[in-house]
Amino acid sequence: MRREVQSVLLFLVGGTMVKIGLTGTYVRYVRVGLGPYLIAAGVVLVVVGLASLGQPLFARADVTPPAADGHQHGHGRFDVVWLLLAPVFALLVIAPPALGSYAASRSGTDLRALASTNYPPLPDGDPVRLSVLDYATRAVFDQGRSLGSRTVTMSGFLVADDHGGWYLTRMVIMCCAADARPIKVGLAGDLAAEMPGGPRPDAWVQVTGRYTAQTGADAVNHERIPYVRVLTVEPIPAPAHPYEA
Amino acid sequence: MLVLAVVARVWLVGVSESPPVRAWLTVFVSIVVQAMPFVVLGTVLSAVISTVVPPGFFARALPGRAGLAVPVAGTAGALLPGCECASVPVAGALVRRGVTPAAALAFLLSAPAINPVVIVATAVAFPGRPEMVVGRFVASLVTAVVMGWLWLRLGRAEWMRLPARANLDGLSRASAFVATCRHDAAQAGGYLVIGAAAAATLNVVVPPGWLRAVAGQPVFSVLALAILAVLLSICSEADAFVASSLTQFSLTARLAFLVVGPMVDLKLFAMQVGTFGRRFAVRFAPTTFVVAVVVAVAVGTVLW
Numbered sequence: 001m002r003r004e005v006q007s008v009l010l011f012l013v014g015g016t017m018v019k020i021g022l023t024g025t026y027v028r029y030v031r032v033g034l035g036p037y038l039i040a041a042g043v044v045l046v047v048v049g050l051a052s053l054g055q056p057l058f059a060r061a062d063v064t065p066p067a068a069d070g071h072q073h074g075h076g077r078f079d080v081v082w083l084l085l086a087p088v089f090a091l092l093v094i095a096p097p098a099l100g101s102y103a104a105s106r107s108g109t110d111l112r113a114l115a116s117t118n119y120p121p122l123p124d125g126d127p128v129r130l131s132v133l134d135y136a137t138r139a140v141f142d143q144g145r146s147l148g149s150r151t152v153t154m155s156g157f158l159v160a161d162d163h164g165g166w167y168l169t170r171m172v173i174m175c176c177a178a179d180a181r182p183i184k185v186g187l188a189g190d191l192a193a194e195m196p197g198g199p200r201p202d203a204w205v206q207v208t209g210r211y212t213a214q215t216g217a218d219a220v221n222h223e224r225i226p227y228v229r230v231l232t233v234e235p236i237p238a239p240a241h242p243y244e245a
Numbered sequence: 246m247l248v249l250a251v252v253a254r255v256w257l258v259g260v261s262e263s264p265p266v267r268a269w270l271t272v273f274v275s276i277v278v279q280a281m282p283f284v285v286l287g288t289v290l291s292a293v294i295s296t297v298v299p300p301g302f303f304a305r306a307l308p309g310r311a312g313l314a315v316p317v318a319g320t321a322g323a324l325l326p327g328c329e330c331a332s333v334p335v336a337g338a339l340v341r342r343g344v345t346p347a348a349a350l351a352f353l354l355s356a357p358a359i360n361p362v363v364i365v366a367t368a369v370a371f372p373g374r375p376e377m378v379v380g381r382f383v384a385s386l387v388t389a390v391v392m393g394w395l396w397l398r399l400g401r402a403e404w405m406r407l408p409a410r411a412n413l414d415g416l417s418r419a420s421a422f423v424a425t426c427r428h429d430a431a432q433a434g435g436y437l438v439i440g441a442a443a444a445a446t447l448n449v450v451v452p453p454g455w456l457r458a459v460a461g462q463p464v465f466s467v468l469a470l471a472i473l474a475v476l477l478s479i480c481s482e483a484d485a486f487v488a489s490s491l492t493q494f495s496l497t498a499r500l501a502f503l504v505v506g507p508m509v510d511l512k513l514f515a516m517q518v519g520t521f522g523r524r525f526a527v528r529f530a531p532t533t534f535v536v537a538v539v540v541a542v543a544v545g546t547v548l549w
Binding site: 003006007009010013017020026028029030034037038040041042044045048049051052055079080081082083084086087090091093094096097098099100101102103110112113117174175176177178179181221222 | 254257264265267268270271272274275276277279281282284285289366370372420423424426428430431432434436438439441442444445448477478479480482483484486487490492493519
């Protein structure tokens with residue numbers, strides 16, 4: 001029985017990993033580059049599950065004696081492998097979204113670890129497309145020199161600040177959402193007038209604007225938050241890759 | 246049954262609309278998803294060790310004297326590219342294969358901290374501060390070796406519930422391989438879920454201003470970051486980036502974060518319970534924590 005339960009659950013976990021790997025939902029949880037490894041690991045688990053289900057002849061020789069396998073976890077013969085149902089269920093039924101304004105407003109903006117030492121001239125384009133991270137580091141560490149008076153466009157989700165204003169925000173991850181940290185850029189201008197339906201937290205928007213020397217301080221960690229003078233704000237669907245890396 | 250499932254689904258989807266619950270779920274599944282490739286790598290390696298590597302191999306490869314085998318195994322940790330989720334099943338398989346537990350434990354502790362992937366990540370996260378990379382490598386290796394030696398002197402065999410092994414006698418090599426993979430993946434995966442749930446809870450519950458309050462006090466800040474490393478259970482390949490962002494803390498405090506994290510955290514503790522038993526884990530993890538903090542402070546004092 002134990003063998004069958006373990007095999008079926010590993011098969012389920014493997015199948016779930018393959019599914020989120022192929023459909024691309026995994027980018028809500030881990031960095032994009034992990035995808036192939038996730039699929040490979042899923043395939044291994046599926047094969048192990050199927051192969052060990054297909055070995056009924058060995059069932060008796062294979063089973064670990066229950067007495068030696070109690071694991072002293074206080075539940076007698078409860079097998080921890082059942083717990084794997086939780087992530088399978090969460091991923092297949094609930095499919096939680098990428099971290100948004102709730103997580104972003106609980107952590108301070110985090111530019112320092114991501115500061116670069118040189119800021120090459122902006123690429124061509126009017127407006128020029130930048131990541132929130134690129135804009136924020138150029139604005140804070142390069143004092144906006146490489147931004148000049150160029151019109152820039154960037155996308156992110158909205159997070160309310162403490163004073164009725166709004167931040168354009170992206171989460172940055174290194175491995176997975178457990179290490180996610182927000183990058184916030186303040187939006188200078190009248191968002192309510194620019195945006196049909198008015199701003200609301202978690203709404204994805206594309207902003208065009210120009211550099212302004214205005215800065216603010218993050219309420220959580222007092223780090224400097226750069227601002228952008230807003231020209232237009234447009235609601236957009238959530239992007240395929242919610243995190244910047 | 247079906248009605249119940251539908252009702253449960255409606256209720257769960259409803260509950261999961263609340264922002265903290267949603268954030269918890271996202272972090273929880275993220276930790277599991279992120280760890281899964283490493284768990285699979287670890288279990289496949291452990292199956293290779295159990296079924297493909299000849300039984301006498303490690304006895305020949307490691308020095309006969311346990312006291313010498315510990316530093317050799319600790320240094321060998323540099324060869325396993327991965328994070329802590331891979332090293333637990335591998336260490337379990339090493340013990341099963343007759344490696345002296347002290348040496349296997351030194352490997353268990355050093356592998357996630359000093360392998361090339363983690364060292365490069367640390368160098369990238371701390372540009373212009375090579376001493377952080379050196380400090381992490383040295384402090385982690387020293388901690389691992391000290392823990393191995395401590396186990397030699399003070400450890401008792403009965404604390405370690407020797408890894409329950411699938412009985413492989415009479416199985417073909419392929420069947421034995423599959424059975425080991427299944428057993429180890431089920432164990433490591435199940436305990437990973439416990440650890441991920443605990444880490445996600447703390448990730449969502451720890452108040453945001455908490456860190457800033459303690460950053461200024463030198464002694465307390467070291468302890469605070471060491472405890473934070475335990476609670477957050479961040480993968481050792483990512484922790485350097487988190488450490489580099491904790492700029493309000495001293496470099497020594499951040500070194501302690503980097504040394505403790507890969508050796509003691511909630512996720513790892515749960516997996517150690519699964520592989521070596523609870524009586525082992527409740528002794529081993531706190532001792533490792535103390536040794537790691539002391540060594541990190543000592544190395545930090547020399548460096549800065």
